[in-house]
Structures are given as C-alpha cells and as structure tokens.
Amino acid sequence: MAQIKFTLDMENLKDEVMNSGLEAVVKSSLVLVLNEFMEKERDEYMESDFYQRVDDRKDYRNGYYERDYTVSIGKLQLKVPRTRSGEFSTSLFEKYQRADQSLVLSMLEMVVNGVSTRKVTKIVEQLCGETVSKSFVSSLTAKLDPLVKEWADRPLNITYYKYVYVDAMYIKVREHNKVVSKAVYIAVGVNQDHKREIIGLRVNHAESKEAWMCFFDYLKSRGLQSPRLLISDAHSGLKSAITESFIGTSWQRCTVHFKRNIFQCMPKKGSYDAREMVKSIFDAPNPEAARTLKNEFIQTYELQKAYEKAINTLDEGFEDAIQFLDEPAEARIKIRTTNNLERLNSEIRRRERVIRIFPNNQSAFRLIGAVLMDYEKTLDCGGRKFYFPSESSM
Numbered sequence: 001m002a003q004i005k006f007t008l009d010m011e012n013l014k015d016e017v018m019n020s021g022l023e024a025v026v027k028s029s030l031v032l033v034l035n036e037f038m039e040k041e042r043d044e045y046m047e048s049d050f051y052q053r054v055d056d057r058k059d060y061r062n063g064y065y066e067r068d069y070t071v072s073i074g075k076l077q078l079k080v081p082r083t084r085s086g087e088f089s090t091s092l093f094e095k096y097q098r099a100d101q102s103l104v105l106s107m108l109e110m111v112v113n114g115v116s117t118r119k120v121t122k123i124v125e126q127l128c129g130e131t132v133s134k135s136f137v138s139s140l141t142a143k144l145d146p147l148v149k150e151w152a153d154r155p156l157n158i159t160y161y162k163y164v165y166v167d168a169m170y171i172k173v174r175e176h177n178k179v180v181s182k183a184v185y186i187a188v189g190v191n192q193d194h195k196r197e198i199i200g201l202r203v204n205h206a207e208s209k210e211a212w213m214c215f216f217d218y219l220k221s222r223g224l225q226s227p228r229l230l231i232s233d234a235h236s237g238l239k240s241a242i243t244e245s246f247i248g249t250s251w252q253r254c255t256v257h258f259k260r261n262i263f264q265c266m267p268k269k270g271s272y273d274a275r276e277m278v279k280s281i282f283d284a285p286n287p288e289a290a291r292t293l294k295n296e297f298i299q300t301y302e303l304q305k306a307y308e309k310a311i312n313t314l315d316e317g318f319e320d321a322i323q324f325l326d327e328p329a330e331a332r333i334k335i336r337t338t339n340n341l342e343r344l345n346s347e348i349r350r351r352e353r354v355i356r357i358f359p360n361n362q363s364a365f366r367l368i369g370a371v372l373m374d375y376e377k378t379l380d381c382g383g384r385k386f387y388f389p390s391e392s393s394m
Contacts, residue, residue: 297311
C-alpha cells in the first residue's frame with residue numbers, strides 16, 4: 001500500500017484551523033492530517049524507512065502514545081509518534097503543553113482585559129466544549145510574571161524625564177487571612193522626545209513620607225535623575241519626600257484638586273464671582289500676574305468671614321500650585337494637573353472591580369502591571385507627542 005505524502009507548513013495549517021468554521025463532524029479529518037504530519041516528522045528525524053536496516057541508524061521507532069490537543073474548535077485526540085531514545089519531539093506542540101498556545105494567550109488576554117476567571121472558564125467551555133478550572137486560568141496568569149517584572153524594572157537612565165507625574169490608588173488585598181487596603185504607586189514620565197512612559201509601579205502599604213521615599217528610591221535605583229517638575233495631588237508626606245529624594249526638583253500641586261479644595265471652603269450660594277476670580281489666577285500668563293490676581297482676590301474678600309478659610313487655603317498652597325507657569329507655554333496646560341493619570345487609573349479600576357480582592361501582593365502587581373503595559377502602547381503612539389515644543393524651548 002502506497003504511503004501518503006504530505007508537504008505542509010505547520011504555522012499556516014494552524015492559522016487556517018484557528019480561523020476556520022470547522023464543526024465537530026470534521027474533527028476526525030483534522031486528526032488524520034495532524035497524525036500524518038507527525039509521522040512524517042519522525043521519518044525525517046529517523047532518516048530511514050520502516051523495517052529498513054542500516055548500520056548507522058539514528059534511532060528506533062517505538063510506537064505511539066495518545067495525547068489530547070485543545071484548539072479553539074475543541075479537543076482532538078492524537079497519536080503522537082515516539083522513538084526508543086525519547087529524543088524525538090514533534091513541532092506540532094511544545095513538549096508537555098496541553099493547550100494550543102493561541103488559546104492560552106486568548107485566555108490571558110481576557111483576564112488582563114477585566115474578564116473574571118469564572119467567566120473565562122465558561123467562554124472556553126462554550127467555544128471548545130471543554131471545561132477548564134478557575135485554578136488553571138489563575139495559574140496561566142503566572143506566565144506574565146517575568147514579562148511584567150522585566151518591564152517594571154527596566155533602566156531609566158537611557159533618557160531624561162523632565163516632568164514626572166506620581167499618584168497612588170488603593171486596592172483590596174488578602175493578607176494573613178484578612179482583607180487589607182494596599183496602595184498602588186504609579187509614576188508617568190515625559191521623556192526627551194516629549195512622549196509619556198509609565199516608569200514606575202509598586203504595591204505597598206498606605207501612603208506616608210517613608211513609603212513615598214521608598215518608591216522614589218526604587219525609581220532612582222533604576223537610573224531616574226531628578227526631574228525638573230514633579231506633579232501630583234497634595235498627598236500626605238509627599239512634598240517632604242520629594243524635597244529629600246530629588247535635589248533641585250520643584251513640586252507642582254495639581255491645580256484641579258487645589259481649586260476644588262478652595263471652592264469647598266466657599267459659601268455654596270452667591271460665590272460665583274469669587275470662583276471665577278480664583279480660576280483666573282491659574283490662567284495668568286506668568287507667575288507675577290498670578291500673584292497680582294491672588295492679592296486682588298484676598299483684598300476683595302478678606303473682610304468677609306465666609307471666605308476666611310478659602311483665603312487661607314489659597315495662600316498656603318499658592319506657590320506650589322503655580323510652578324507650571326515657569327515652564328514653556330506649550331507645556332503648561334499638560335503639566336498643571338494630574339488629569340492624564342485619571343484615565344490610567346480608570347483603566348486599572350475597571351479591571352480591579354472584577355477581581356474585587358486580590359489574593360496577594362504579587363497577583364496585584366502582575367495584573368496591574370499587565371494592564372499598564374497594555375495601556376502604555378496607546379500613549380503618544382506614532383508621530384503623536386504629549387506636547388509639541390516650540391523652537392525656543394527646544
């Protein structure tokens with residue numbers, strides 16, 4: 001009986017299978033094709049036909065073993081050829097791998113994009129007709145660890161980050177059989193090409209001066225130089241940590257949060273004109289004009305007791321909130337607030353709400369890191385820039 005010969009490109013075959021509309025009734029045909037492909041691979045490895053006696057034979061055929069192979073159309077049961085030495089391995093799938101790689105990557109992508117492990121198992125069951133456990137899906141995410149760690153620990157001394165934004169958000173983590181609150185520290189830098197990069201991620205205890213200094217020490221250990229301006233909200237202990245960690249760096253207090261703090265101290269009714277005056281302070285063309293407008297506001301309302309607290313709040317945080325006015329005009333609207341971090345935080349929240357409680361710190365770091373890696377690809381991609389500098393500021 002003549003032996004069937006195949007000339008197949010395995011990658012093209014897999015692509016065709018994964019993108020086809022094959023039904024269960026044709027699985028047997030696919031099994032025949034894949035079994036014959038593996039048989040051909042063993043023949044090429046042996047360099048001898050069945051029952052051919054040669055003095056310098058490479059190995060001996062040793063039958064077959066059955067193995068399940070899961071693809072997007074379901075589970076296939078294949079007969080895998082083997083040799084006596086055990087050195088032969090088919091290229092159809094990686095050794096000991098029980099699921100098609102593209103299926104595994106799809107499952108990982110679902111998890112990163114905020115689909116719960118419970119829903120992932122149901123989706124896989126509907127697509128493939130096979131059940132996977134939640135623990136299996138969870139174990140897959142561990143494959144992200146080396147990728148996230150390499151990205152999170154990459155060197156920062158390749159470029160200079162003129163502006164750096166920092167923020168902290170809170171998540172729930174299970175620790176010692178208790179659910180505790182943890183702070184997620186995030187830093188975004190604007191590089192010399194005027195593009196943003198996510199340069200820092202840490203999961204730590206609640207915010208404090210010591211915790212912020214620990215985060216800054218981590219950034220410096222990777223080569224971060226003192227930025228010209230560090231932008232953030234007025235977190236407790238943050239300003240002191242900046243002063244001690246980065247010599248020569250100014251702190252820009254987020255003007256959106258600062259104005260909100262001032263407005264909260266004003267009467268709810270009849271304060272429209274006062275609010276507009278405060279807004280005009282931060283729209284000034286230079287620091288001198290801002291100081292003039294600030295003094296005008298104080299002179300206008302200093303005799304009204306209802307505005308006493310608002311005046312004190314403005315006076316106390318004013319200088320920290322106008323540091324952006326010393327920077328080039330084209331960059332000011334971008335660096336006076338932490339608004340560009342709000343979308344990033346919302347992306348994390350969207351996925352974190354699905355999980356609700358992380359089983360440990362490592363799982364939180366892994367998933368949030370994967371989310372940030374994915375989100376970073378959308379930041380100022382192609383020819384876009386965070387801001388376009390004028391010739392005078394370059």
